[in-house]
Amino acid sequence: VAWQSEDGSLDLKTLRNAYESGSTSPCEVIDAVYDRIAKRGEDHVWIHLVPREDALAQAAALEKTGKTAPLWGIPCAIKDNIDVPGLPSTSALPPLRKIAARTGRTIQRILDAGAIVVGKTNMDQLAVGLVGVRSPYGIARNAFNGDFIPGGSSSGSGVAVGAGLVSFAFGNDAAGSGRVPAAFNNVVGIKPTPGIISNTSVCGRGTAKSLETLSIFALTVTDGMEILRLVAGYDREDWFSKREADSCDLAVRAGNWPFRFAIPRPSQMQFFGDSEAERLFQENVRQLEKLGGKVQEIEYTPFEDAQRMLYEGPFLAERQASVEDLVRGHEAALHPVTREILETSMHWSAVDAYRAIHKLADLRRIARNLLAGCDVMAVPTTPTIYTIAEVEADPIRLNARLGTYTNFVNLMEMCAVAVPAGFREDGMPLGLTVLGEPFKDSVAASVAARLQSANAFPLGATKTPFPAHW
Amino acid sequence: VAWQSEDGSLDLKTLRNAYESGSTSPCEVIDAVYDRIAKRGEDHVWIHLVPREDALAQAAALEKTGKTAPLWGIPCAIKDNIDVPGLPSTSALPPLRKIAARTGRTIQRILDAGAIVVGKTNMDQLAVGLVGVRSPYGIARNAFNGDFIPGGSSSGSGVAVGAGLVSFAFGNDAAGSGRVPAAFNNVVGIKPTPGIISNTSVCGRGTAKSLETLSIFALTVTDGMEILRLVAGYDREDWFSKREADSCDLAVRAGNWPFRFAIPRPSQMQFFGDSEAERLFQENVRQLEKLGGKVQEIEYTPFEDAQRMLYEGPFLAERQASVEDLVRGHEAALHPVTREILETSMHWSAVDAYRAIHKLADLRRIARNLLAGCDVMAVPTTPTIYTIAEVEADPIRLNARLGTYTNFVNLMEMCAVAVPAGFREDGMPLGLTVLGEPFKDSVAASVAARLQSANAFPLGATKTPFPAHW
Numbered sequence: 001v002a003w004q005s006e007d008g009s010l011d012l013k014t015l016r017n018a019y020e021s022g023s024t025s026p027c028e029v030i031d032a033v034y035d036r037i038a039k040r041g042e043d044h045v046w047i048h049l050v051p052r053e054d055a056l057a058q059a060a061a062l063e064k065t066g067k068t069a070p071l072w073g074i075p076c077a078i079k080d081n082i083d084v085p086g087l088p089s090t091s092a093l094p095p096l097r098k099i100a101a102r103t104g105r106t107i108q109r110i111l112d113a114g115a116i117v118v119g120k121t122n123m124d125q126l127a128v129g130l131v132g133v134r135s136p137y138g139i140a141r142n143a144f145n146g147d148f149i150p151g152g153s154s155s156g157s158g159v160a161v162g163a164g165l166v167s168f169a170f171g172n173d174a175a176g177s178g179r180v181p182a183a184f185n186n187v188v189g190i191k192p193t194p195g196i197i198s199n200t201s202v203c204g205r206g207t208a209k210s211l212e213t214l215s216i217f218a219l220t221v222t223d224g225m226e227i228l229r230l231v232a233g234y235d236r237e238d239w240f241s242k243r244e245a246d247s248c249d250l251a252v253r254a255g256n257w258p259f260r261f262a263i264p265r266p267s268q269m270q271f272f273g274d275s276e277a278e279r280l281f282q283e284n285v286r287q288l289e290k291l292g293g294k295v296q297e298i299e300y301t302p303f304e305d306a307q308r309m310l311y312e313g314p315f316l317a318e319r320q321a322s323v324e325d326l327v328r329g330h331e332a333a334l335h336p337v338t339r340e341i342l343e344t345s346m347h348w349s350a351v352d353a354y355r356a357i358h359k360l361a362d363l364r365r366i367a368r369n370l371l372a373g374c375d376v377m378a379v380p381t382t383p384t385i386y387t388i389a390e391v392e393a394d395p396i397r398l399n400a401r402l403g404t405y406t407n408f409v410n411l412m413e414m415c416a417v418a419v420p421a422g423f424r425e426d427g428m429p430l431g432l433t434v435l436g437e438p439f440k441d442s443v444a445a446s447v448a449a450r451l452q453s454a455n456a457f458p459l460g461a462t463k464t465p466f467p468a469h470w
Numbered sequence: 471v472a473w474q475s476e477d478g479s480l481d482l483k484t485l486r487n488a489y490e491s492g493s494t495s496p497c498e499v500i501d502a503v504y505d506r507i508a509k510r511g512e513d514h515v516w517i518h519l520v521p522r523e524d525a526l527a528q529a530a531a532l533e534k535t536g537k538t539a540p541l542w543g544i545p546c547a548i549k550d551n552i553d554v555p556g557l558p559s560t561s562a563l564p565p566l567r568k569i570a571a572r573t574g575r576t577i578q579r580i581l582d583a584g585a586i587v588v589g590k591t592n593m594d595q596l597a598v599g600l601v602g603v604r605s606p607y608g609i610a611r612n613a614f615n616g617d618f619i620p621g622g623s624s625s626g627s628g629v630a631v632g633a634g635l636v637s638f639a640f641g642n643d644a645a646g647s648g649r650v651p652a653a654f655n656n657v658v659g660i661k662p663t664p665g666i667i668s669n670t671s672v673c674g675r676g677t678a679k680s681l682e683t684l685s686i687f688a689l690t691v692t693d694g695m696e697i698l699r700l701v702a703g704y705d706r707e708d709w710f711s712k713r714e715a716d717s718c719d720l721a722v723r724a725g726n727w728p729f730r731f732a733i734p735r736p737s738q739m740q741f742f743g744d745s746e747a748e749r750l751f752q753e754n755v756r757q758l759e760k761l762g763g764k765v766q767e768i769e770y771t772p773f774e775d776a777q778r779m780l781y782e783g784p785f786l787a788e789r790q791a792s793v794e795d796l797v798r799g800h801e802a803a804l805h806p807v808t809r810e811i812l813e814t815s816m817h818w819s820a821v822d823a824y825r826a827i828h829k830l831a832d833l834r835r836i837a838r839n840l841l842a843g844c845d846v847m848a849v850p851t852t853p854t855i856y857t858i859a860e861v862e863a864d865p866i867r868l869n870a871r872l873g874t875y876t877n878f879v880n881l882m883e884m885c886a887v888a889v890p891a892g893f894r895e896d897g898m899p900l901g902l903t904v905l906g907e908p909f910k911d912s913v914a915a916s917v918a919a920r921l922q923s924a925n926a927f928p929l930g931a932t933k934t935p936f937p938a939h940w
Contacts, residue, residue, distance in 0.1 A: 018587050136698070159487065208825065209828060209831070210831070215878075236838055236839055236842070237835065237837065238835070239828070239831035239832055239834070240831060242713075243713075243909075244713075244910070257775050263566050276521035289701055290684070292750065313474040314820040314823075316826075317819070317820035317821045317823065317824050318824040320821045320824070321821050321824035321825045321828060322824070322828070324821070345820065345821060346819070346821065348820035348821075349816070349818065350784040350787030350815065350818035350819060350820055350821055350822055350823040351794070351815060351816065351818075353784075353787065353820035353823040354790070354792070355791045355826065357680065357788075357791075358679060358680075358709070358791060361679070361680070361709035361710060362709055363705065364709070365708070365709050368706055369706055371877050372706070414623075438713070439713075442544065457637060467825045
């Protein structure tokens with residue numbers, strides 16, 4: 001059976017086919033998962049790995065139930081700033097370590113649906129960063145080449161899916177944390193419209209609440225959207241939950257319908273010298289055109305202005321306001337880069353904050369008008385990828401560059417589906433992100449799914465070809 | 471004909487009946503309006519009154535068209551921080567005076583519908599205040615007793631409707647500016663869910679954008695909601711416009727349907743010694759019960775916490791950020807109280823601002839859970855009313871008291887319909903406000919309309935009884 005090959009894909013369809021045919025069982029799958037994890041050795045993907053016996057016991061218990069639960073026997077991973085009952089959370093700041101007594105609705109739904117959590121994944125400390133190297137738990141080893149960064153902040157979740165260790169993983173995403181690791185590990189990152197899924201599973205107040213959403217890593221767009229549909233919905237317990245969550249279309253539509261997609265004017269795009277990244281973006285634009293997409297080059301300045309605001313303006317103060325209660329007394333344990341970033345937020349005034357909020361509101365308005373004639377927008381997920389050595393030599397500037405095409409998305413309240421875009425000559429994967437206006441998650445995902453199907457790259461770092469069964 | 475009596479009501483139904491029967495014409499109505507205005511003498515209601523000849527010319531032009539336009543021949547007034555093409559706007563800061571070349575969608579729709587703008591109304595400078603005494607253009611004379619404040623900031627608009635000078639008026643409302651003048655002039659104030667009507671008609675960036683909405687003063691709830699339906703809708707040009715605006719229910723439903731309404735626990739209510747205000751609130755609660763309402767006393771602390779945040783916390787910084795461009799260079803012309811209030815916003819940090827935004831988000835969540843079993847909430851519009859002399863002796867503290875039941879409403883993204891609640895022994899009117907959760911404008915208005923109909927107080931300061939034709 002396909003999944004049983006050494007690094008066969010654990011995508012939902014493959015696993016379910018195996019379960020339905022009776023050719024395997026959850027215990028067998030979990031055993032294989034732990035074999036794969038063991039085989040990778042010290043890969044720093046996990047801050048806490050559930051003991052094999054515990055996961056097997058859970059699988060055995062599941063086997064005594066019917067197969068009706070929607071995620072029956074599906075192995076998954078959860079970022080370490082998201083609570084799972086009975087497991088520790090740290091947000092990659094060791095003194096915060098605490099066993100969670102409960103979780104919020106989103107993760108509870110995954111558990112209730114029969115998914116098996118294998119472990120809590122490594123991350124940039126306090127979810128600040130797009131690189132995956134700002135953790136006292138080491139650097140999660142990129143699924144393709146350990147010299148390169150895994151991407152962050154949801155580094156371990158991206159690698160866990162890309163390396164074929166689990167079927168899906170949860171991360172979260174304020175500036176791009178759910179998309180950049182997807183690009184660098186050749187998987188799909190679903191970052192829904194903020195407010196569609198409840199954030200109450202995030203531990204403490206570990207990230208910038210109003211600009212953040214939980215996100216899903218999966219091997220295919222259809223898998224990721226299935227998970228999203230399972231967890232989406234308005235949650236009265238979540239400060240920033242949106243009522244539209246209950247009625248928002250999240251279906252992935254097949255078929256050859258025509259669509260219009262915006263791209264930034266080529267003269268306004270930046271790849272920081274990575275001509276391979278530029279080539280991959282252009283190839284994907286052509287692929288979208290072949291699929292019936294009509295391209296429209298649009299003015300990129302307002303998006304760029306918004307993306308620069310995230311880390312150069314008072315929005316950082318929201319991070320500080322969110323984490324200060326958690327961090328108080330543990331300042332000495334902060335990663336020096338994280339500390340430096342949080343400190344820069346301190347000198348802004350409340351009037352500065354509202355100036356920025358107003359400027360952003362205006363940019364959002366301008367952006368929506370620019371996108372008025374388009375169904376979606378396509379951007380590179382990142383302009384390039386860096387090695388660990390490069391990032392460690394220039395940690396803040398290179399991190400900021402990686403956010404070129406991700407930072408503005410939550411500020412604009414948009415949704416995003418990051419899909420594999422192909423490989424550079426050196427074998428490293430990069431991504432393309434399909435962006436949608438607020439609550440257009442279905443449209444963005446449907447275009448992304450068609451692109452993934454047309455490209456048909458192997459899934460993650462496994463050798464499994466894109467499933468013909470899609 | 472009823473409207474032609476000295477101070478007969480200009481409510482929509484009365485005027486339209488007169489137009490349809492052919493017993494009067496727009497020119498005759500406009501003439502009568504200017505006679506009434508002239509009769510009030512120097513009442514400081516208008517910052518700019520359209521010359522009678524101009525309004526008559528507009529009426530004459532209308533008479534040459536069919537009567538099909540929805541507001542054909544209806545006289546109205548517009549607050550002076552809202553642009554009307556060809557008329558000056560000042561926001562009650564004289565050096566800002568500028569003739570507007572155009573307006574935004576909301577007011578344009580009123581003009582296109584055949585309404586006749588009689589003038590631009592007085593207001594608390596820069597819309598900061600709930601009193602109506604902070605204007606270099608004098609104090610709009612309360613429709614009942616000139617010793618008392620008219621309420622603000624939309625003072626002139628409230629008086630213009632209450633004194634029977636126009637059929638409806640536009641104001642705007644961040645902290646209560648569209649409700650307090652309604653209470654003090656015995657009229658209806660419709661403050662929709664923020665984002666339902668476009669704010670682009672507001673000149674410059676004269677108020678706290680994200681916490682503000684245009685509002686409507688009218689003689690009856692049905693009149694006000696008709697105007698609201700005419701102007702509501704998503705506007706891509708408005709930073710804070712909401713997409714739900716296009717689908718939001720704004721109908722006023724008659725009938726004796728049962729409903730549940732929340733009121734604050736009596737022990738948590740404040741009337742600052744005004745036993746008459748307390749009596750009126752209790753009478754209205756009993757009236758709502760007679761109408762089929764089941765009362766539920768709820769914990770008021772989260773609402774009170776939110777209302778205190780508006781003027782005691784960093785939210786004031788949004789005001790400063792909104793007006794600083796307008797005010798720059800004109801600081802000397804600021805009303806001393808306005809200057810003092812804006813200056814207090816300066817010492818807050820951006821981190822303070824986000825702490826407040828987060829705290830508010832949590833209060834909003836708690837409030838929604840408290841209101842979960844209720845259709846609407848009922849509060850006094852204000853805890854009392856003050857004389858001009860009292861407010862001038864203690865301008866900031868008494869102003870803050872007036873916001874006891876209004877300040878939190880936009881912070882909570884709720885909608886509000888303020889209706890007359892009856893009269894104190896000294897003859898001064900007070901109000902009751904029916905509050906609804908976001909986008910429940912129809913429910914709030916329907917309950918408010920039933921209350922107004924059951925109370926059947928005379929309209930405004932006119933002697934016209936509540937119309938039997940409702």
